[in-house]
Amino acid sequence: MVGEDTHFRERAPCGWFVRCIRHREDDAAGLLVDDVAYECGCRQVWHEFHDGSVRIRTVRHDGKVLVDEHSADHEA
Template sequence: MTGTLTHFTQERAPCGRLVDGDRSKDDDSEGLKFDDVHWACGCRTIRHEFHDGSVRLRTIRHDGKVLMDEHSGDHEA
């Protein structure tokens, strides 16, 4: 996997604060992609694309509250 880590300043976190943070991107060139953002306040967003084409999206506020948790591969029985 190839990856990059990029630092950013003063972007709006999911909690609404303007804070610094880091974005980590990884890719295996075969369909697996990770794009994770961590803000200095503790908020996080996670986007993972899997080999089967499904996508997982999560947004977690700095206090641990999950604001969004979706997976395109989730099906109801």
């Protein structure tokens, strides 16, 4: 997998406008990782897996989980 980092400014999940780093990786076989780390400590992670399912997790800098979803989550 080849990774790529991008630096920019954006509104974080907490509402602050801060610098951040986006790290993206793709294995060309269906796995995609998009991870954004904000200067304030917030974090947003998006994974697309080989089976097509997607996991999204957003955590505010104080540790509060704002979003934690997985498209493959279901009751057995």
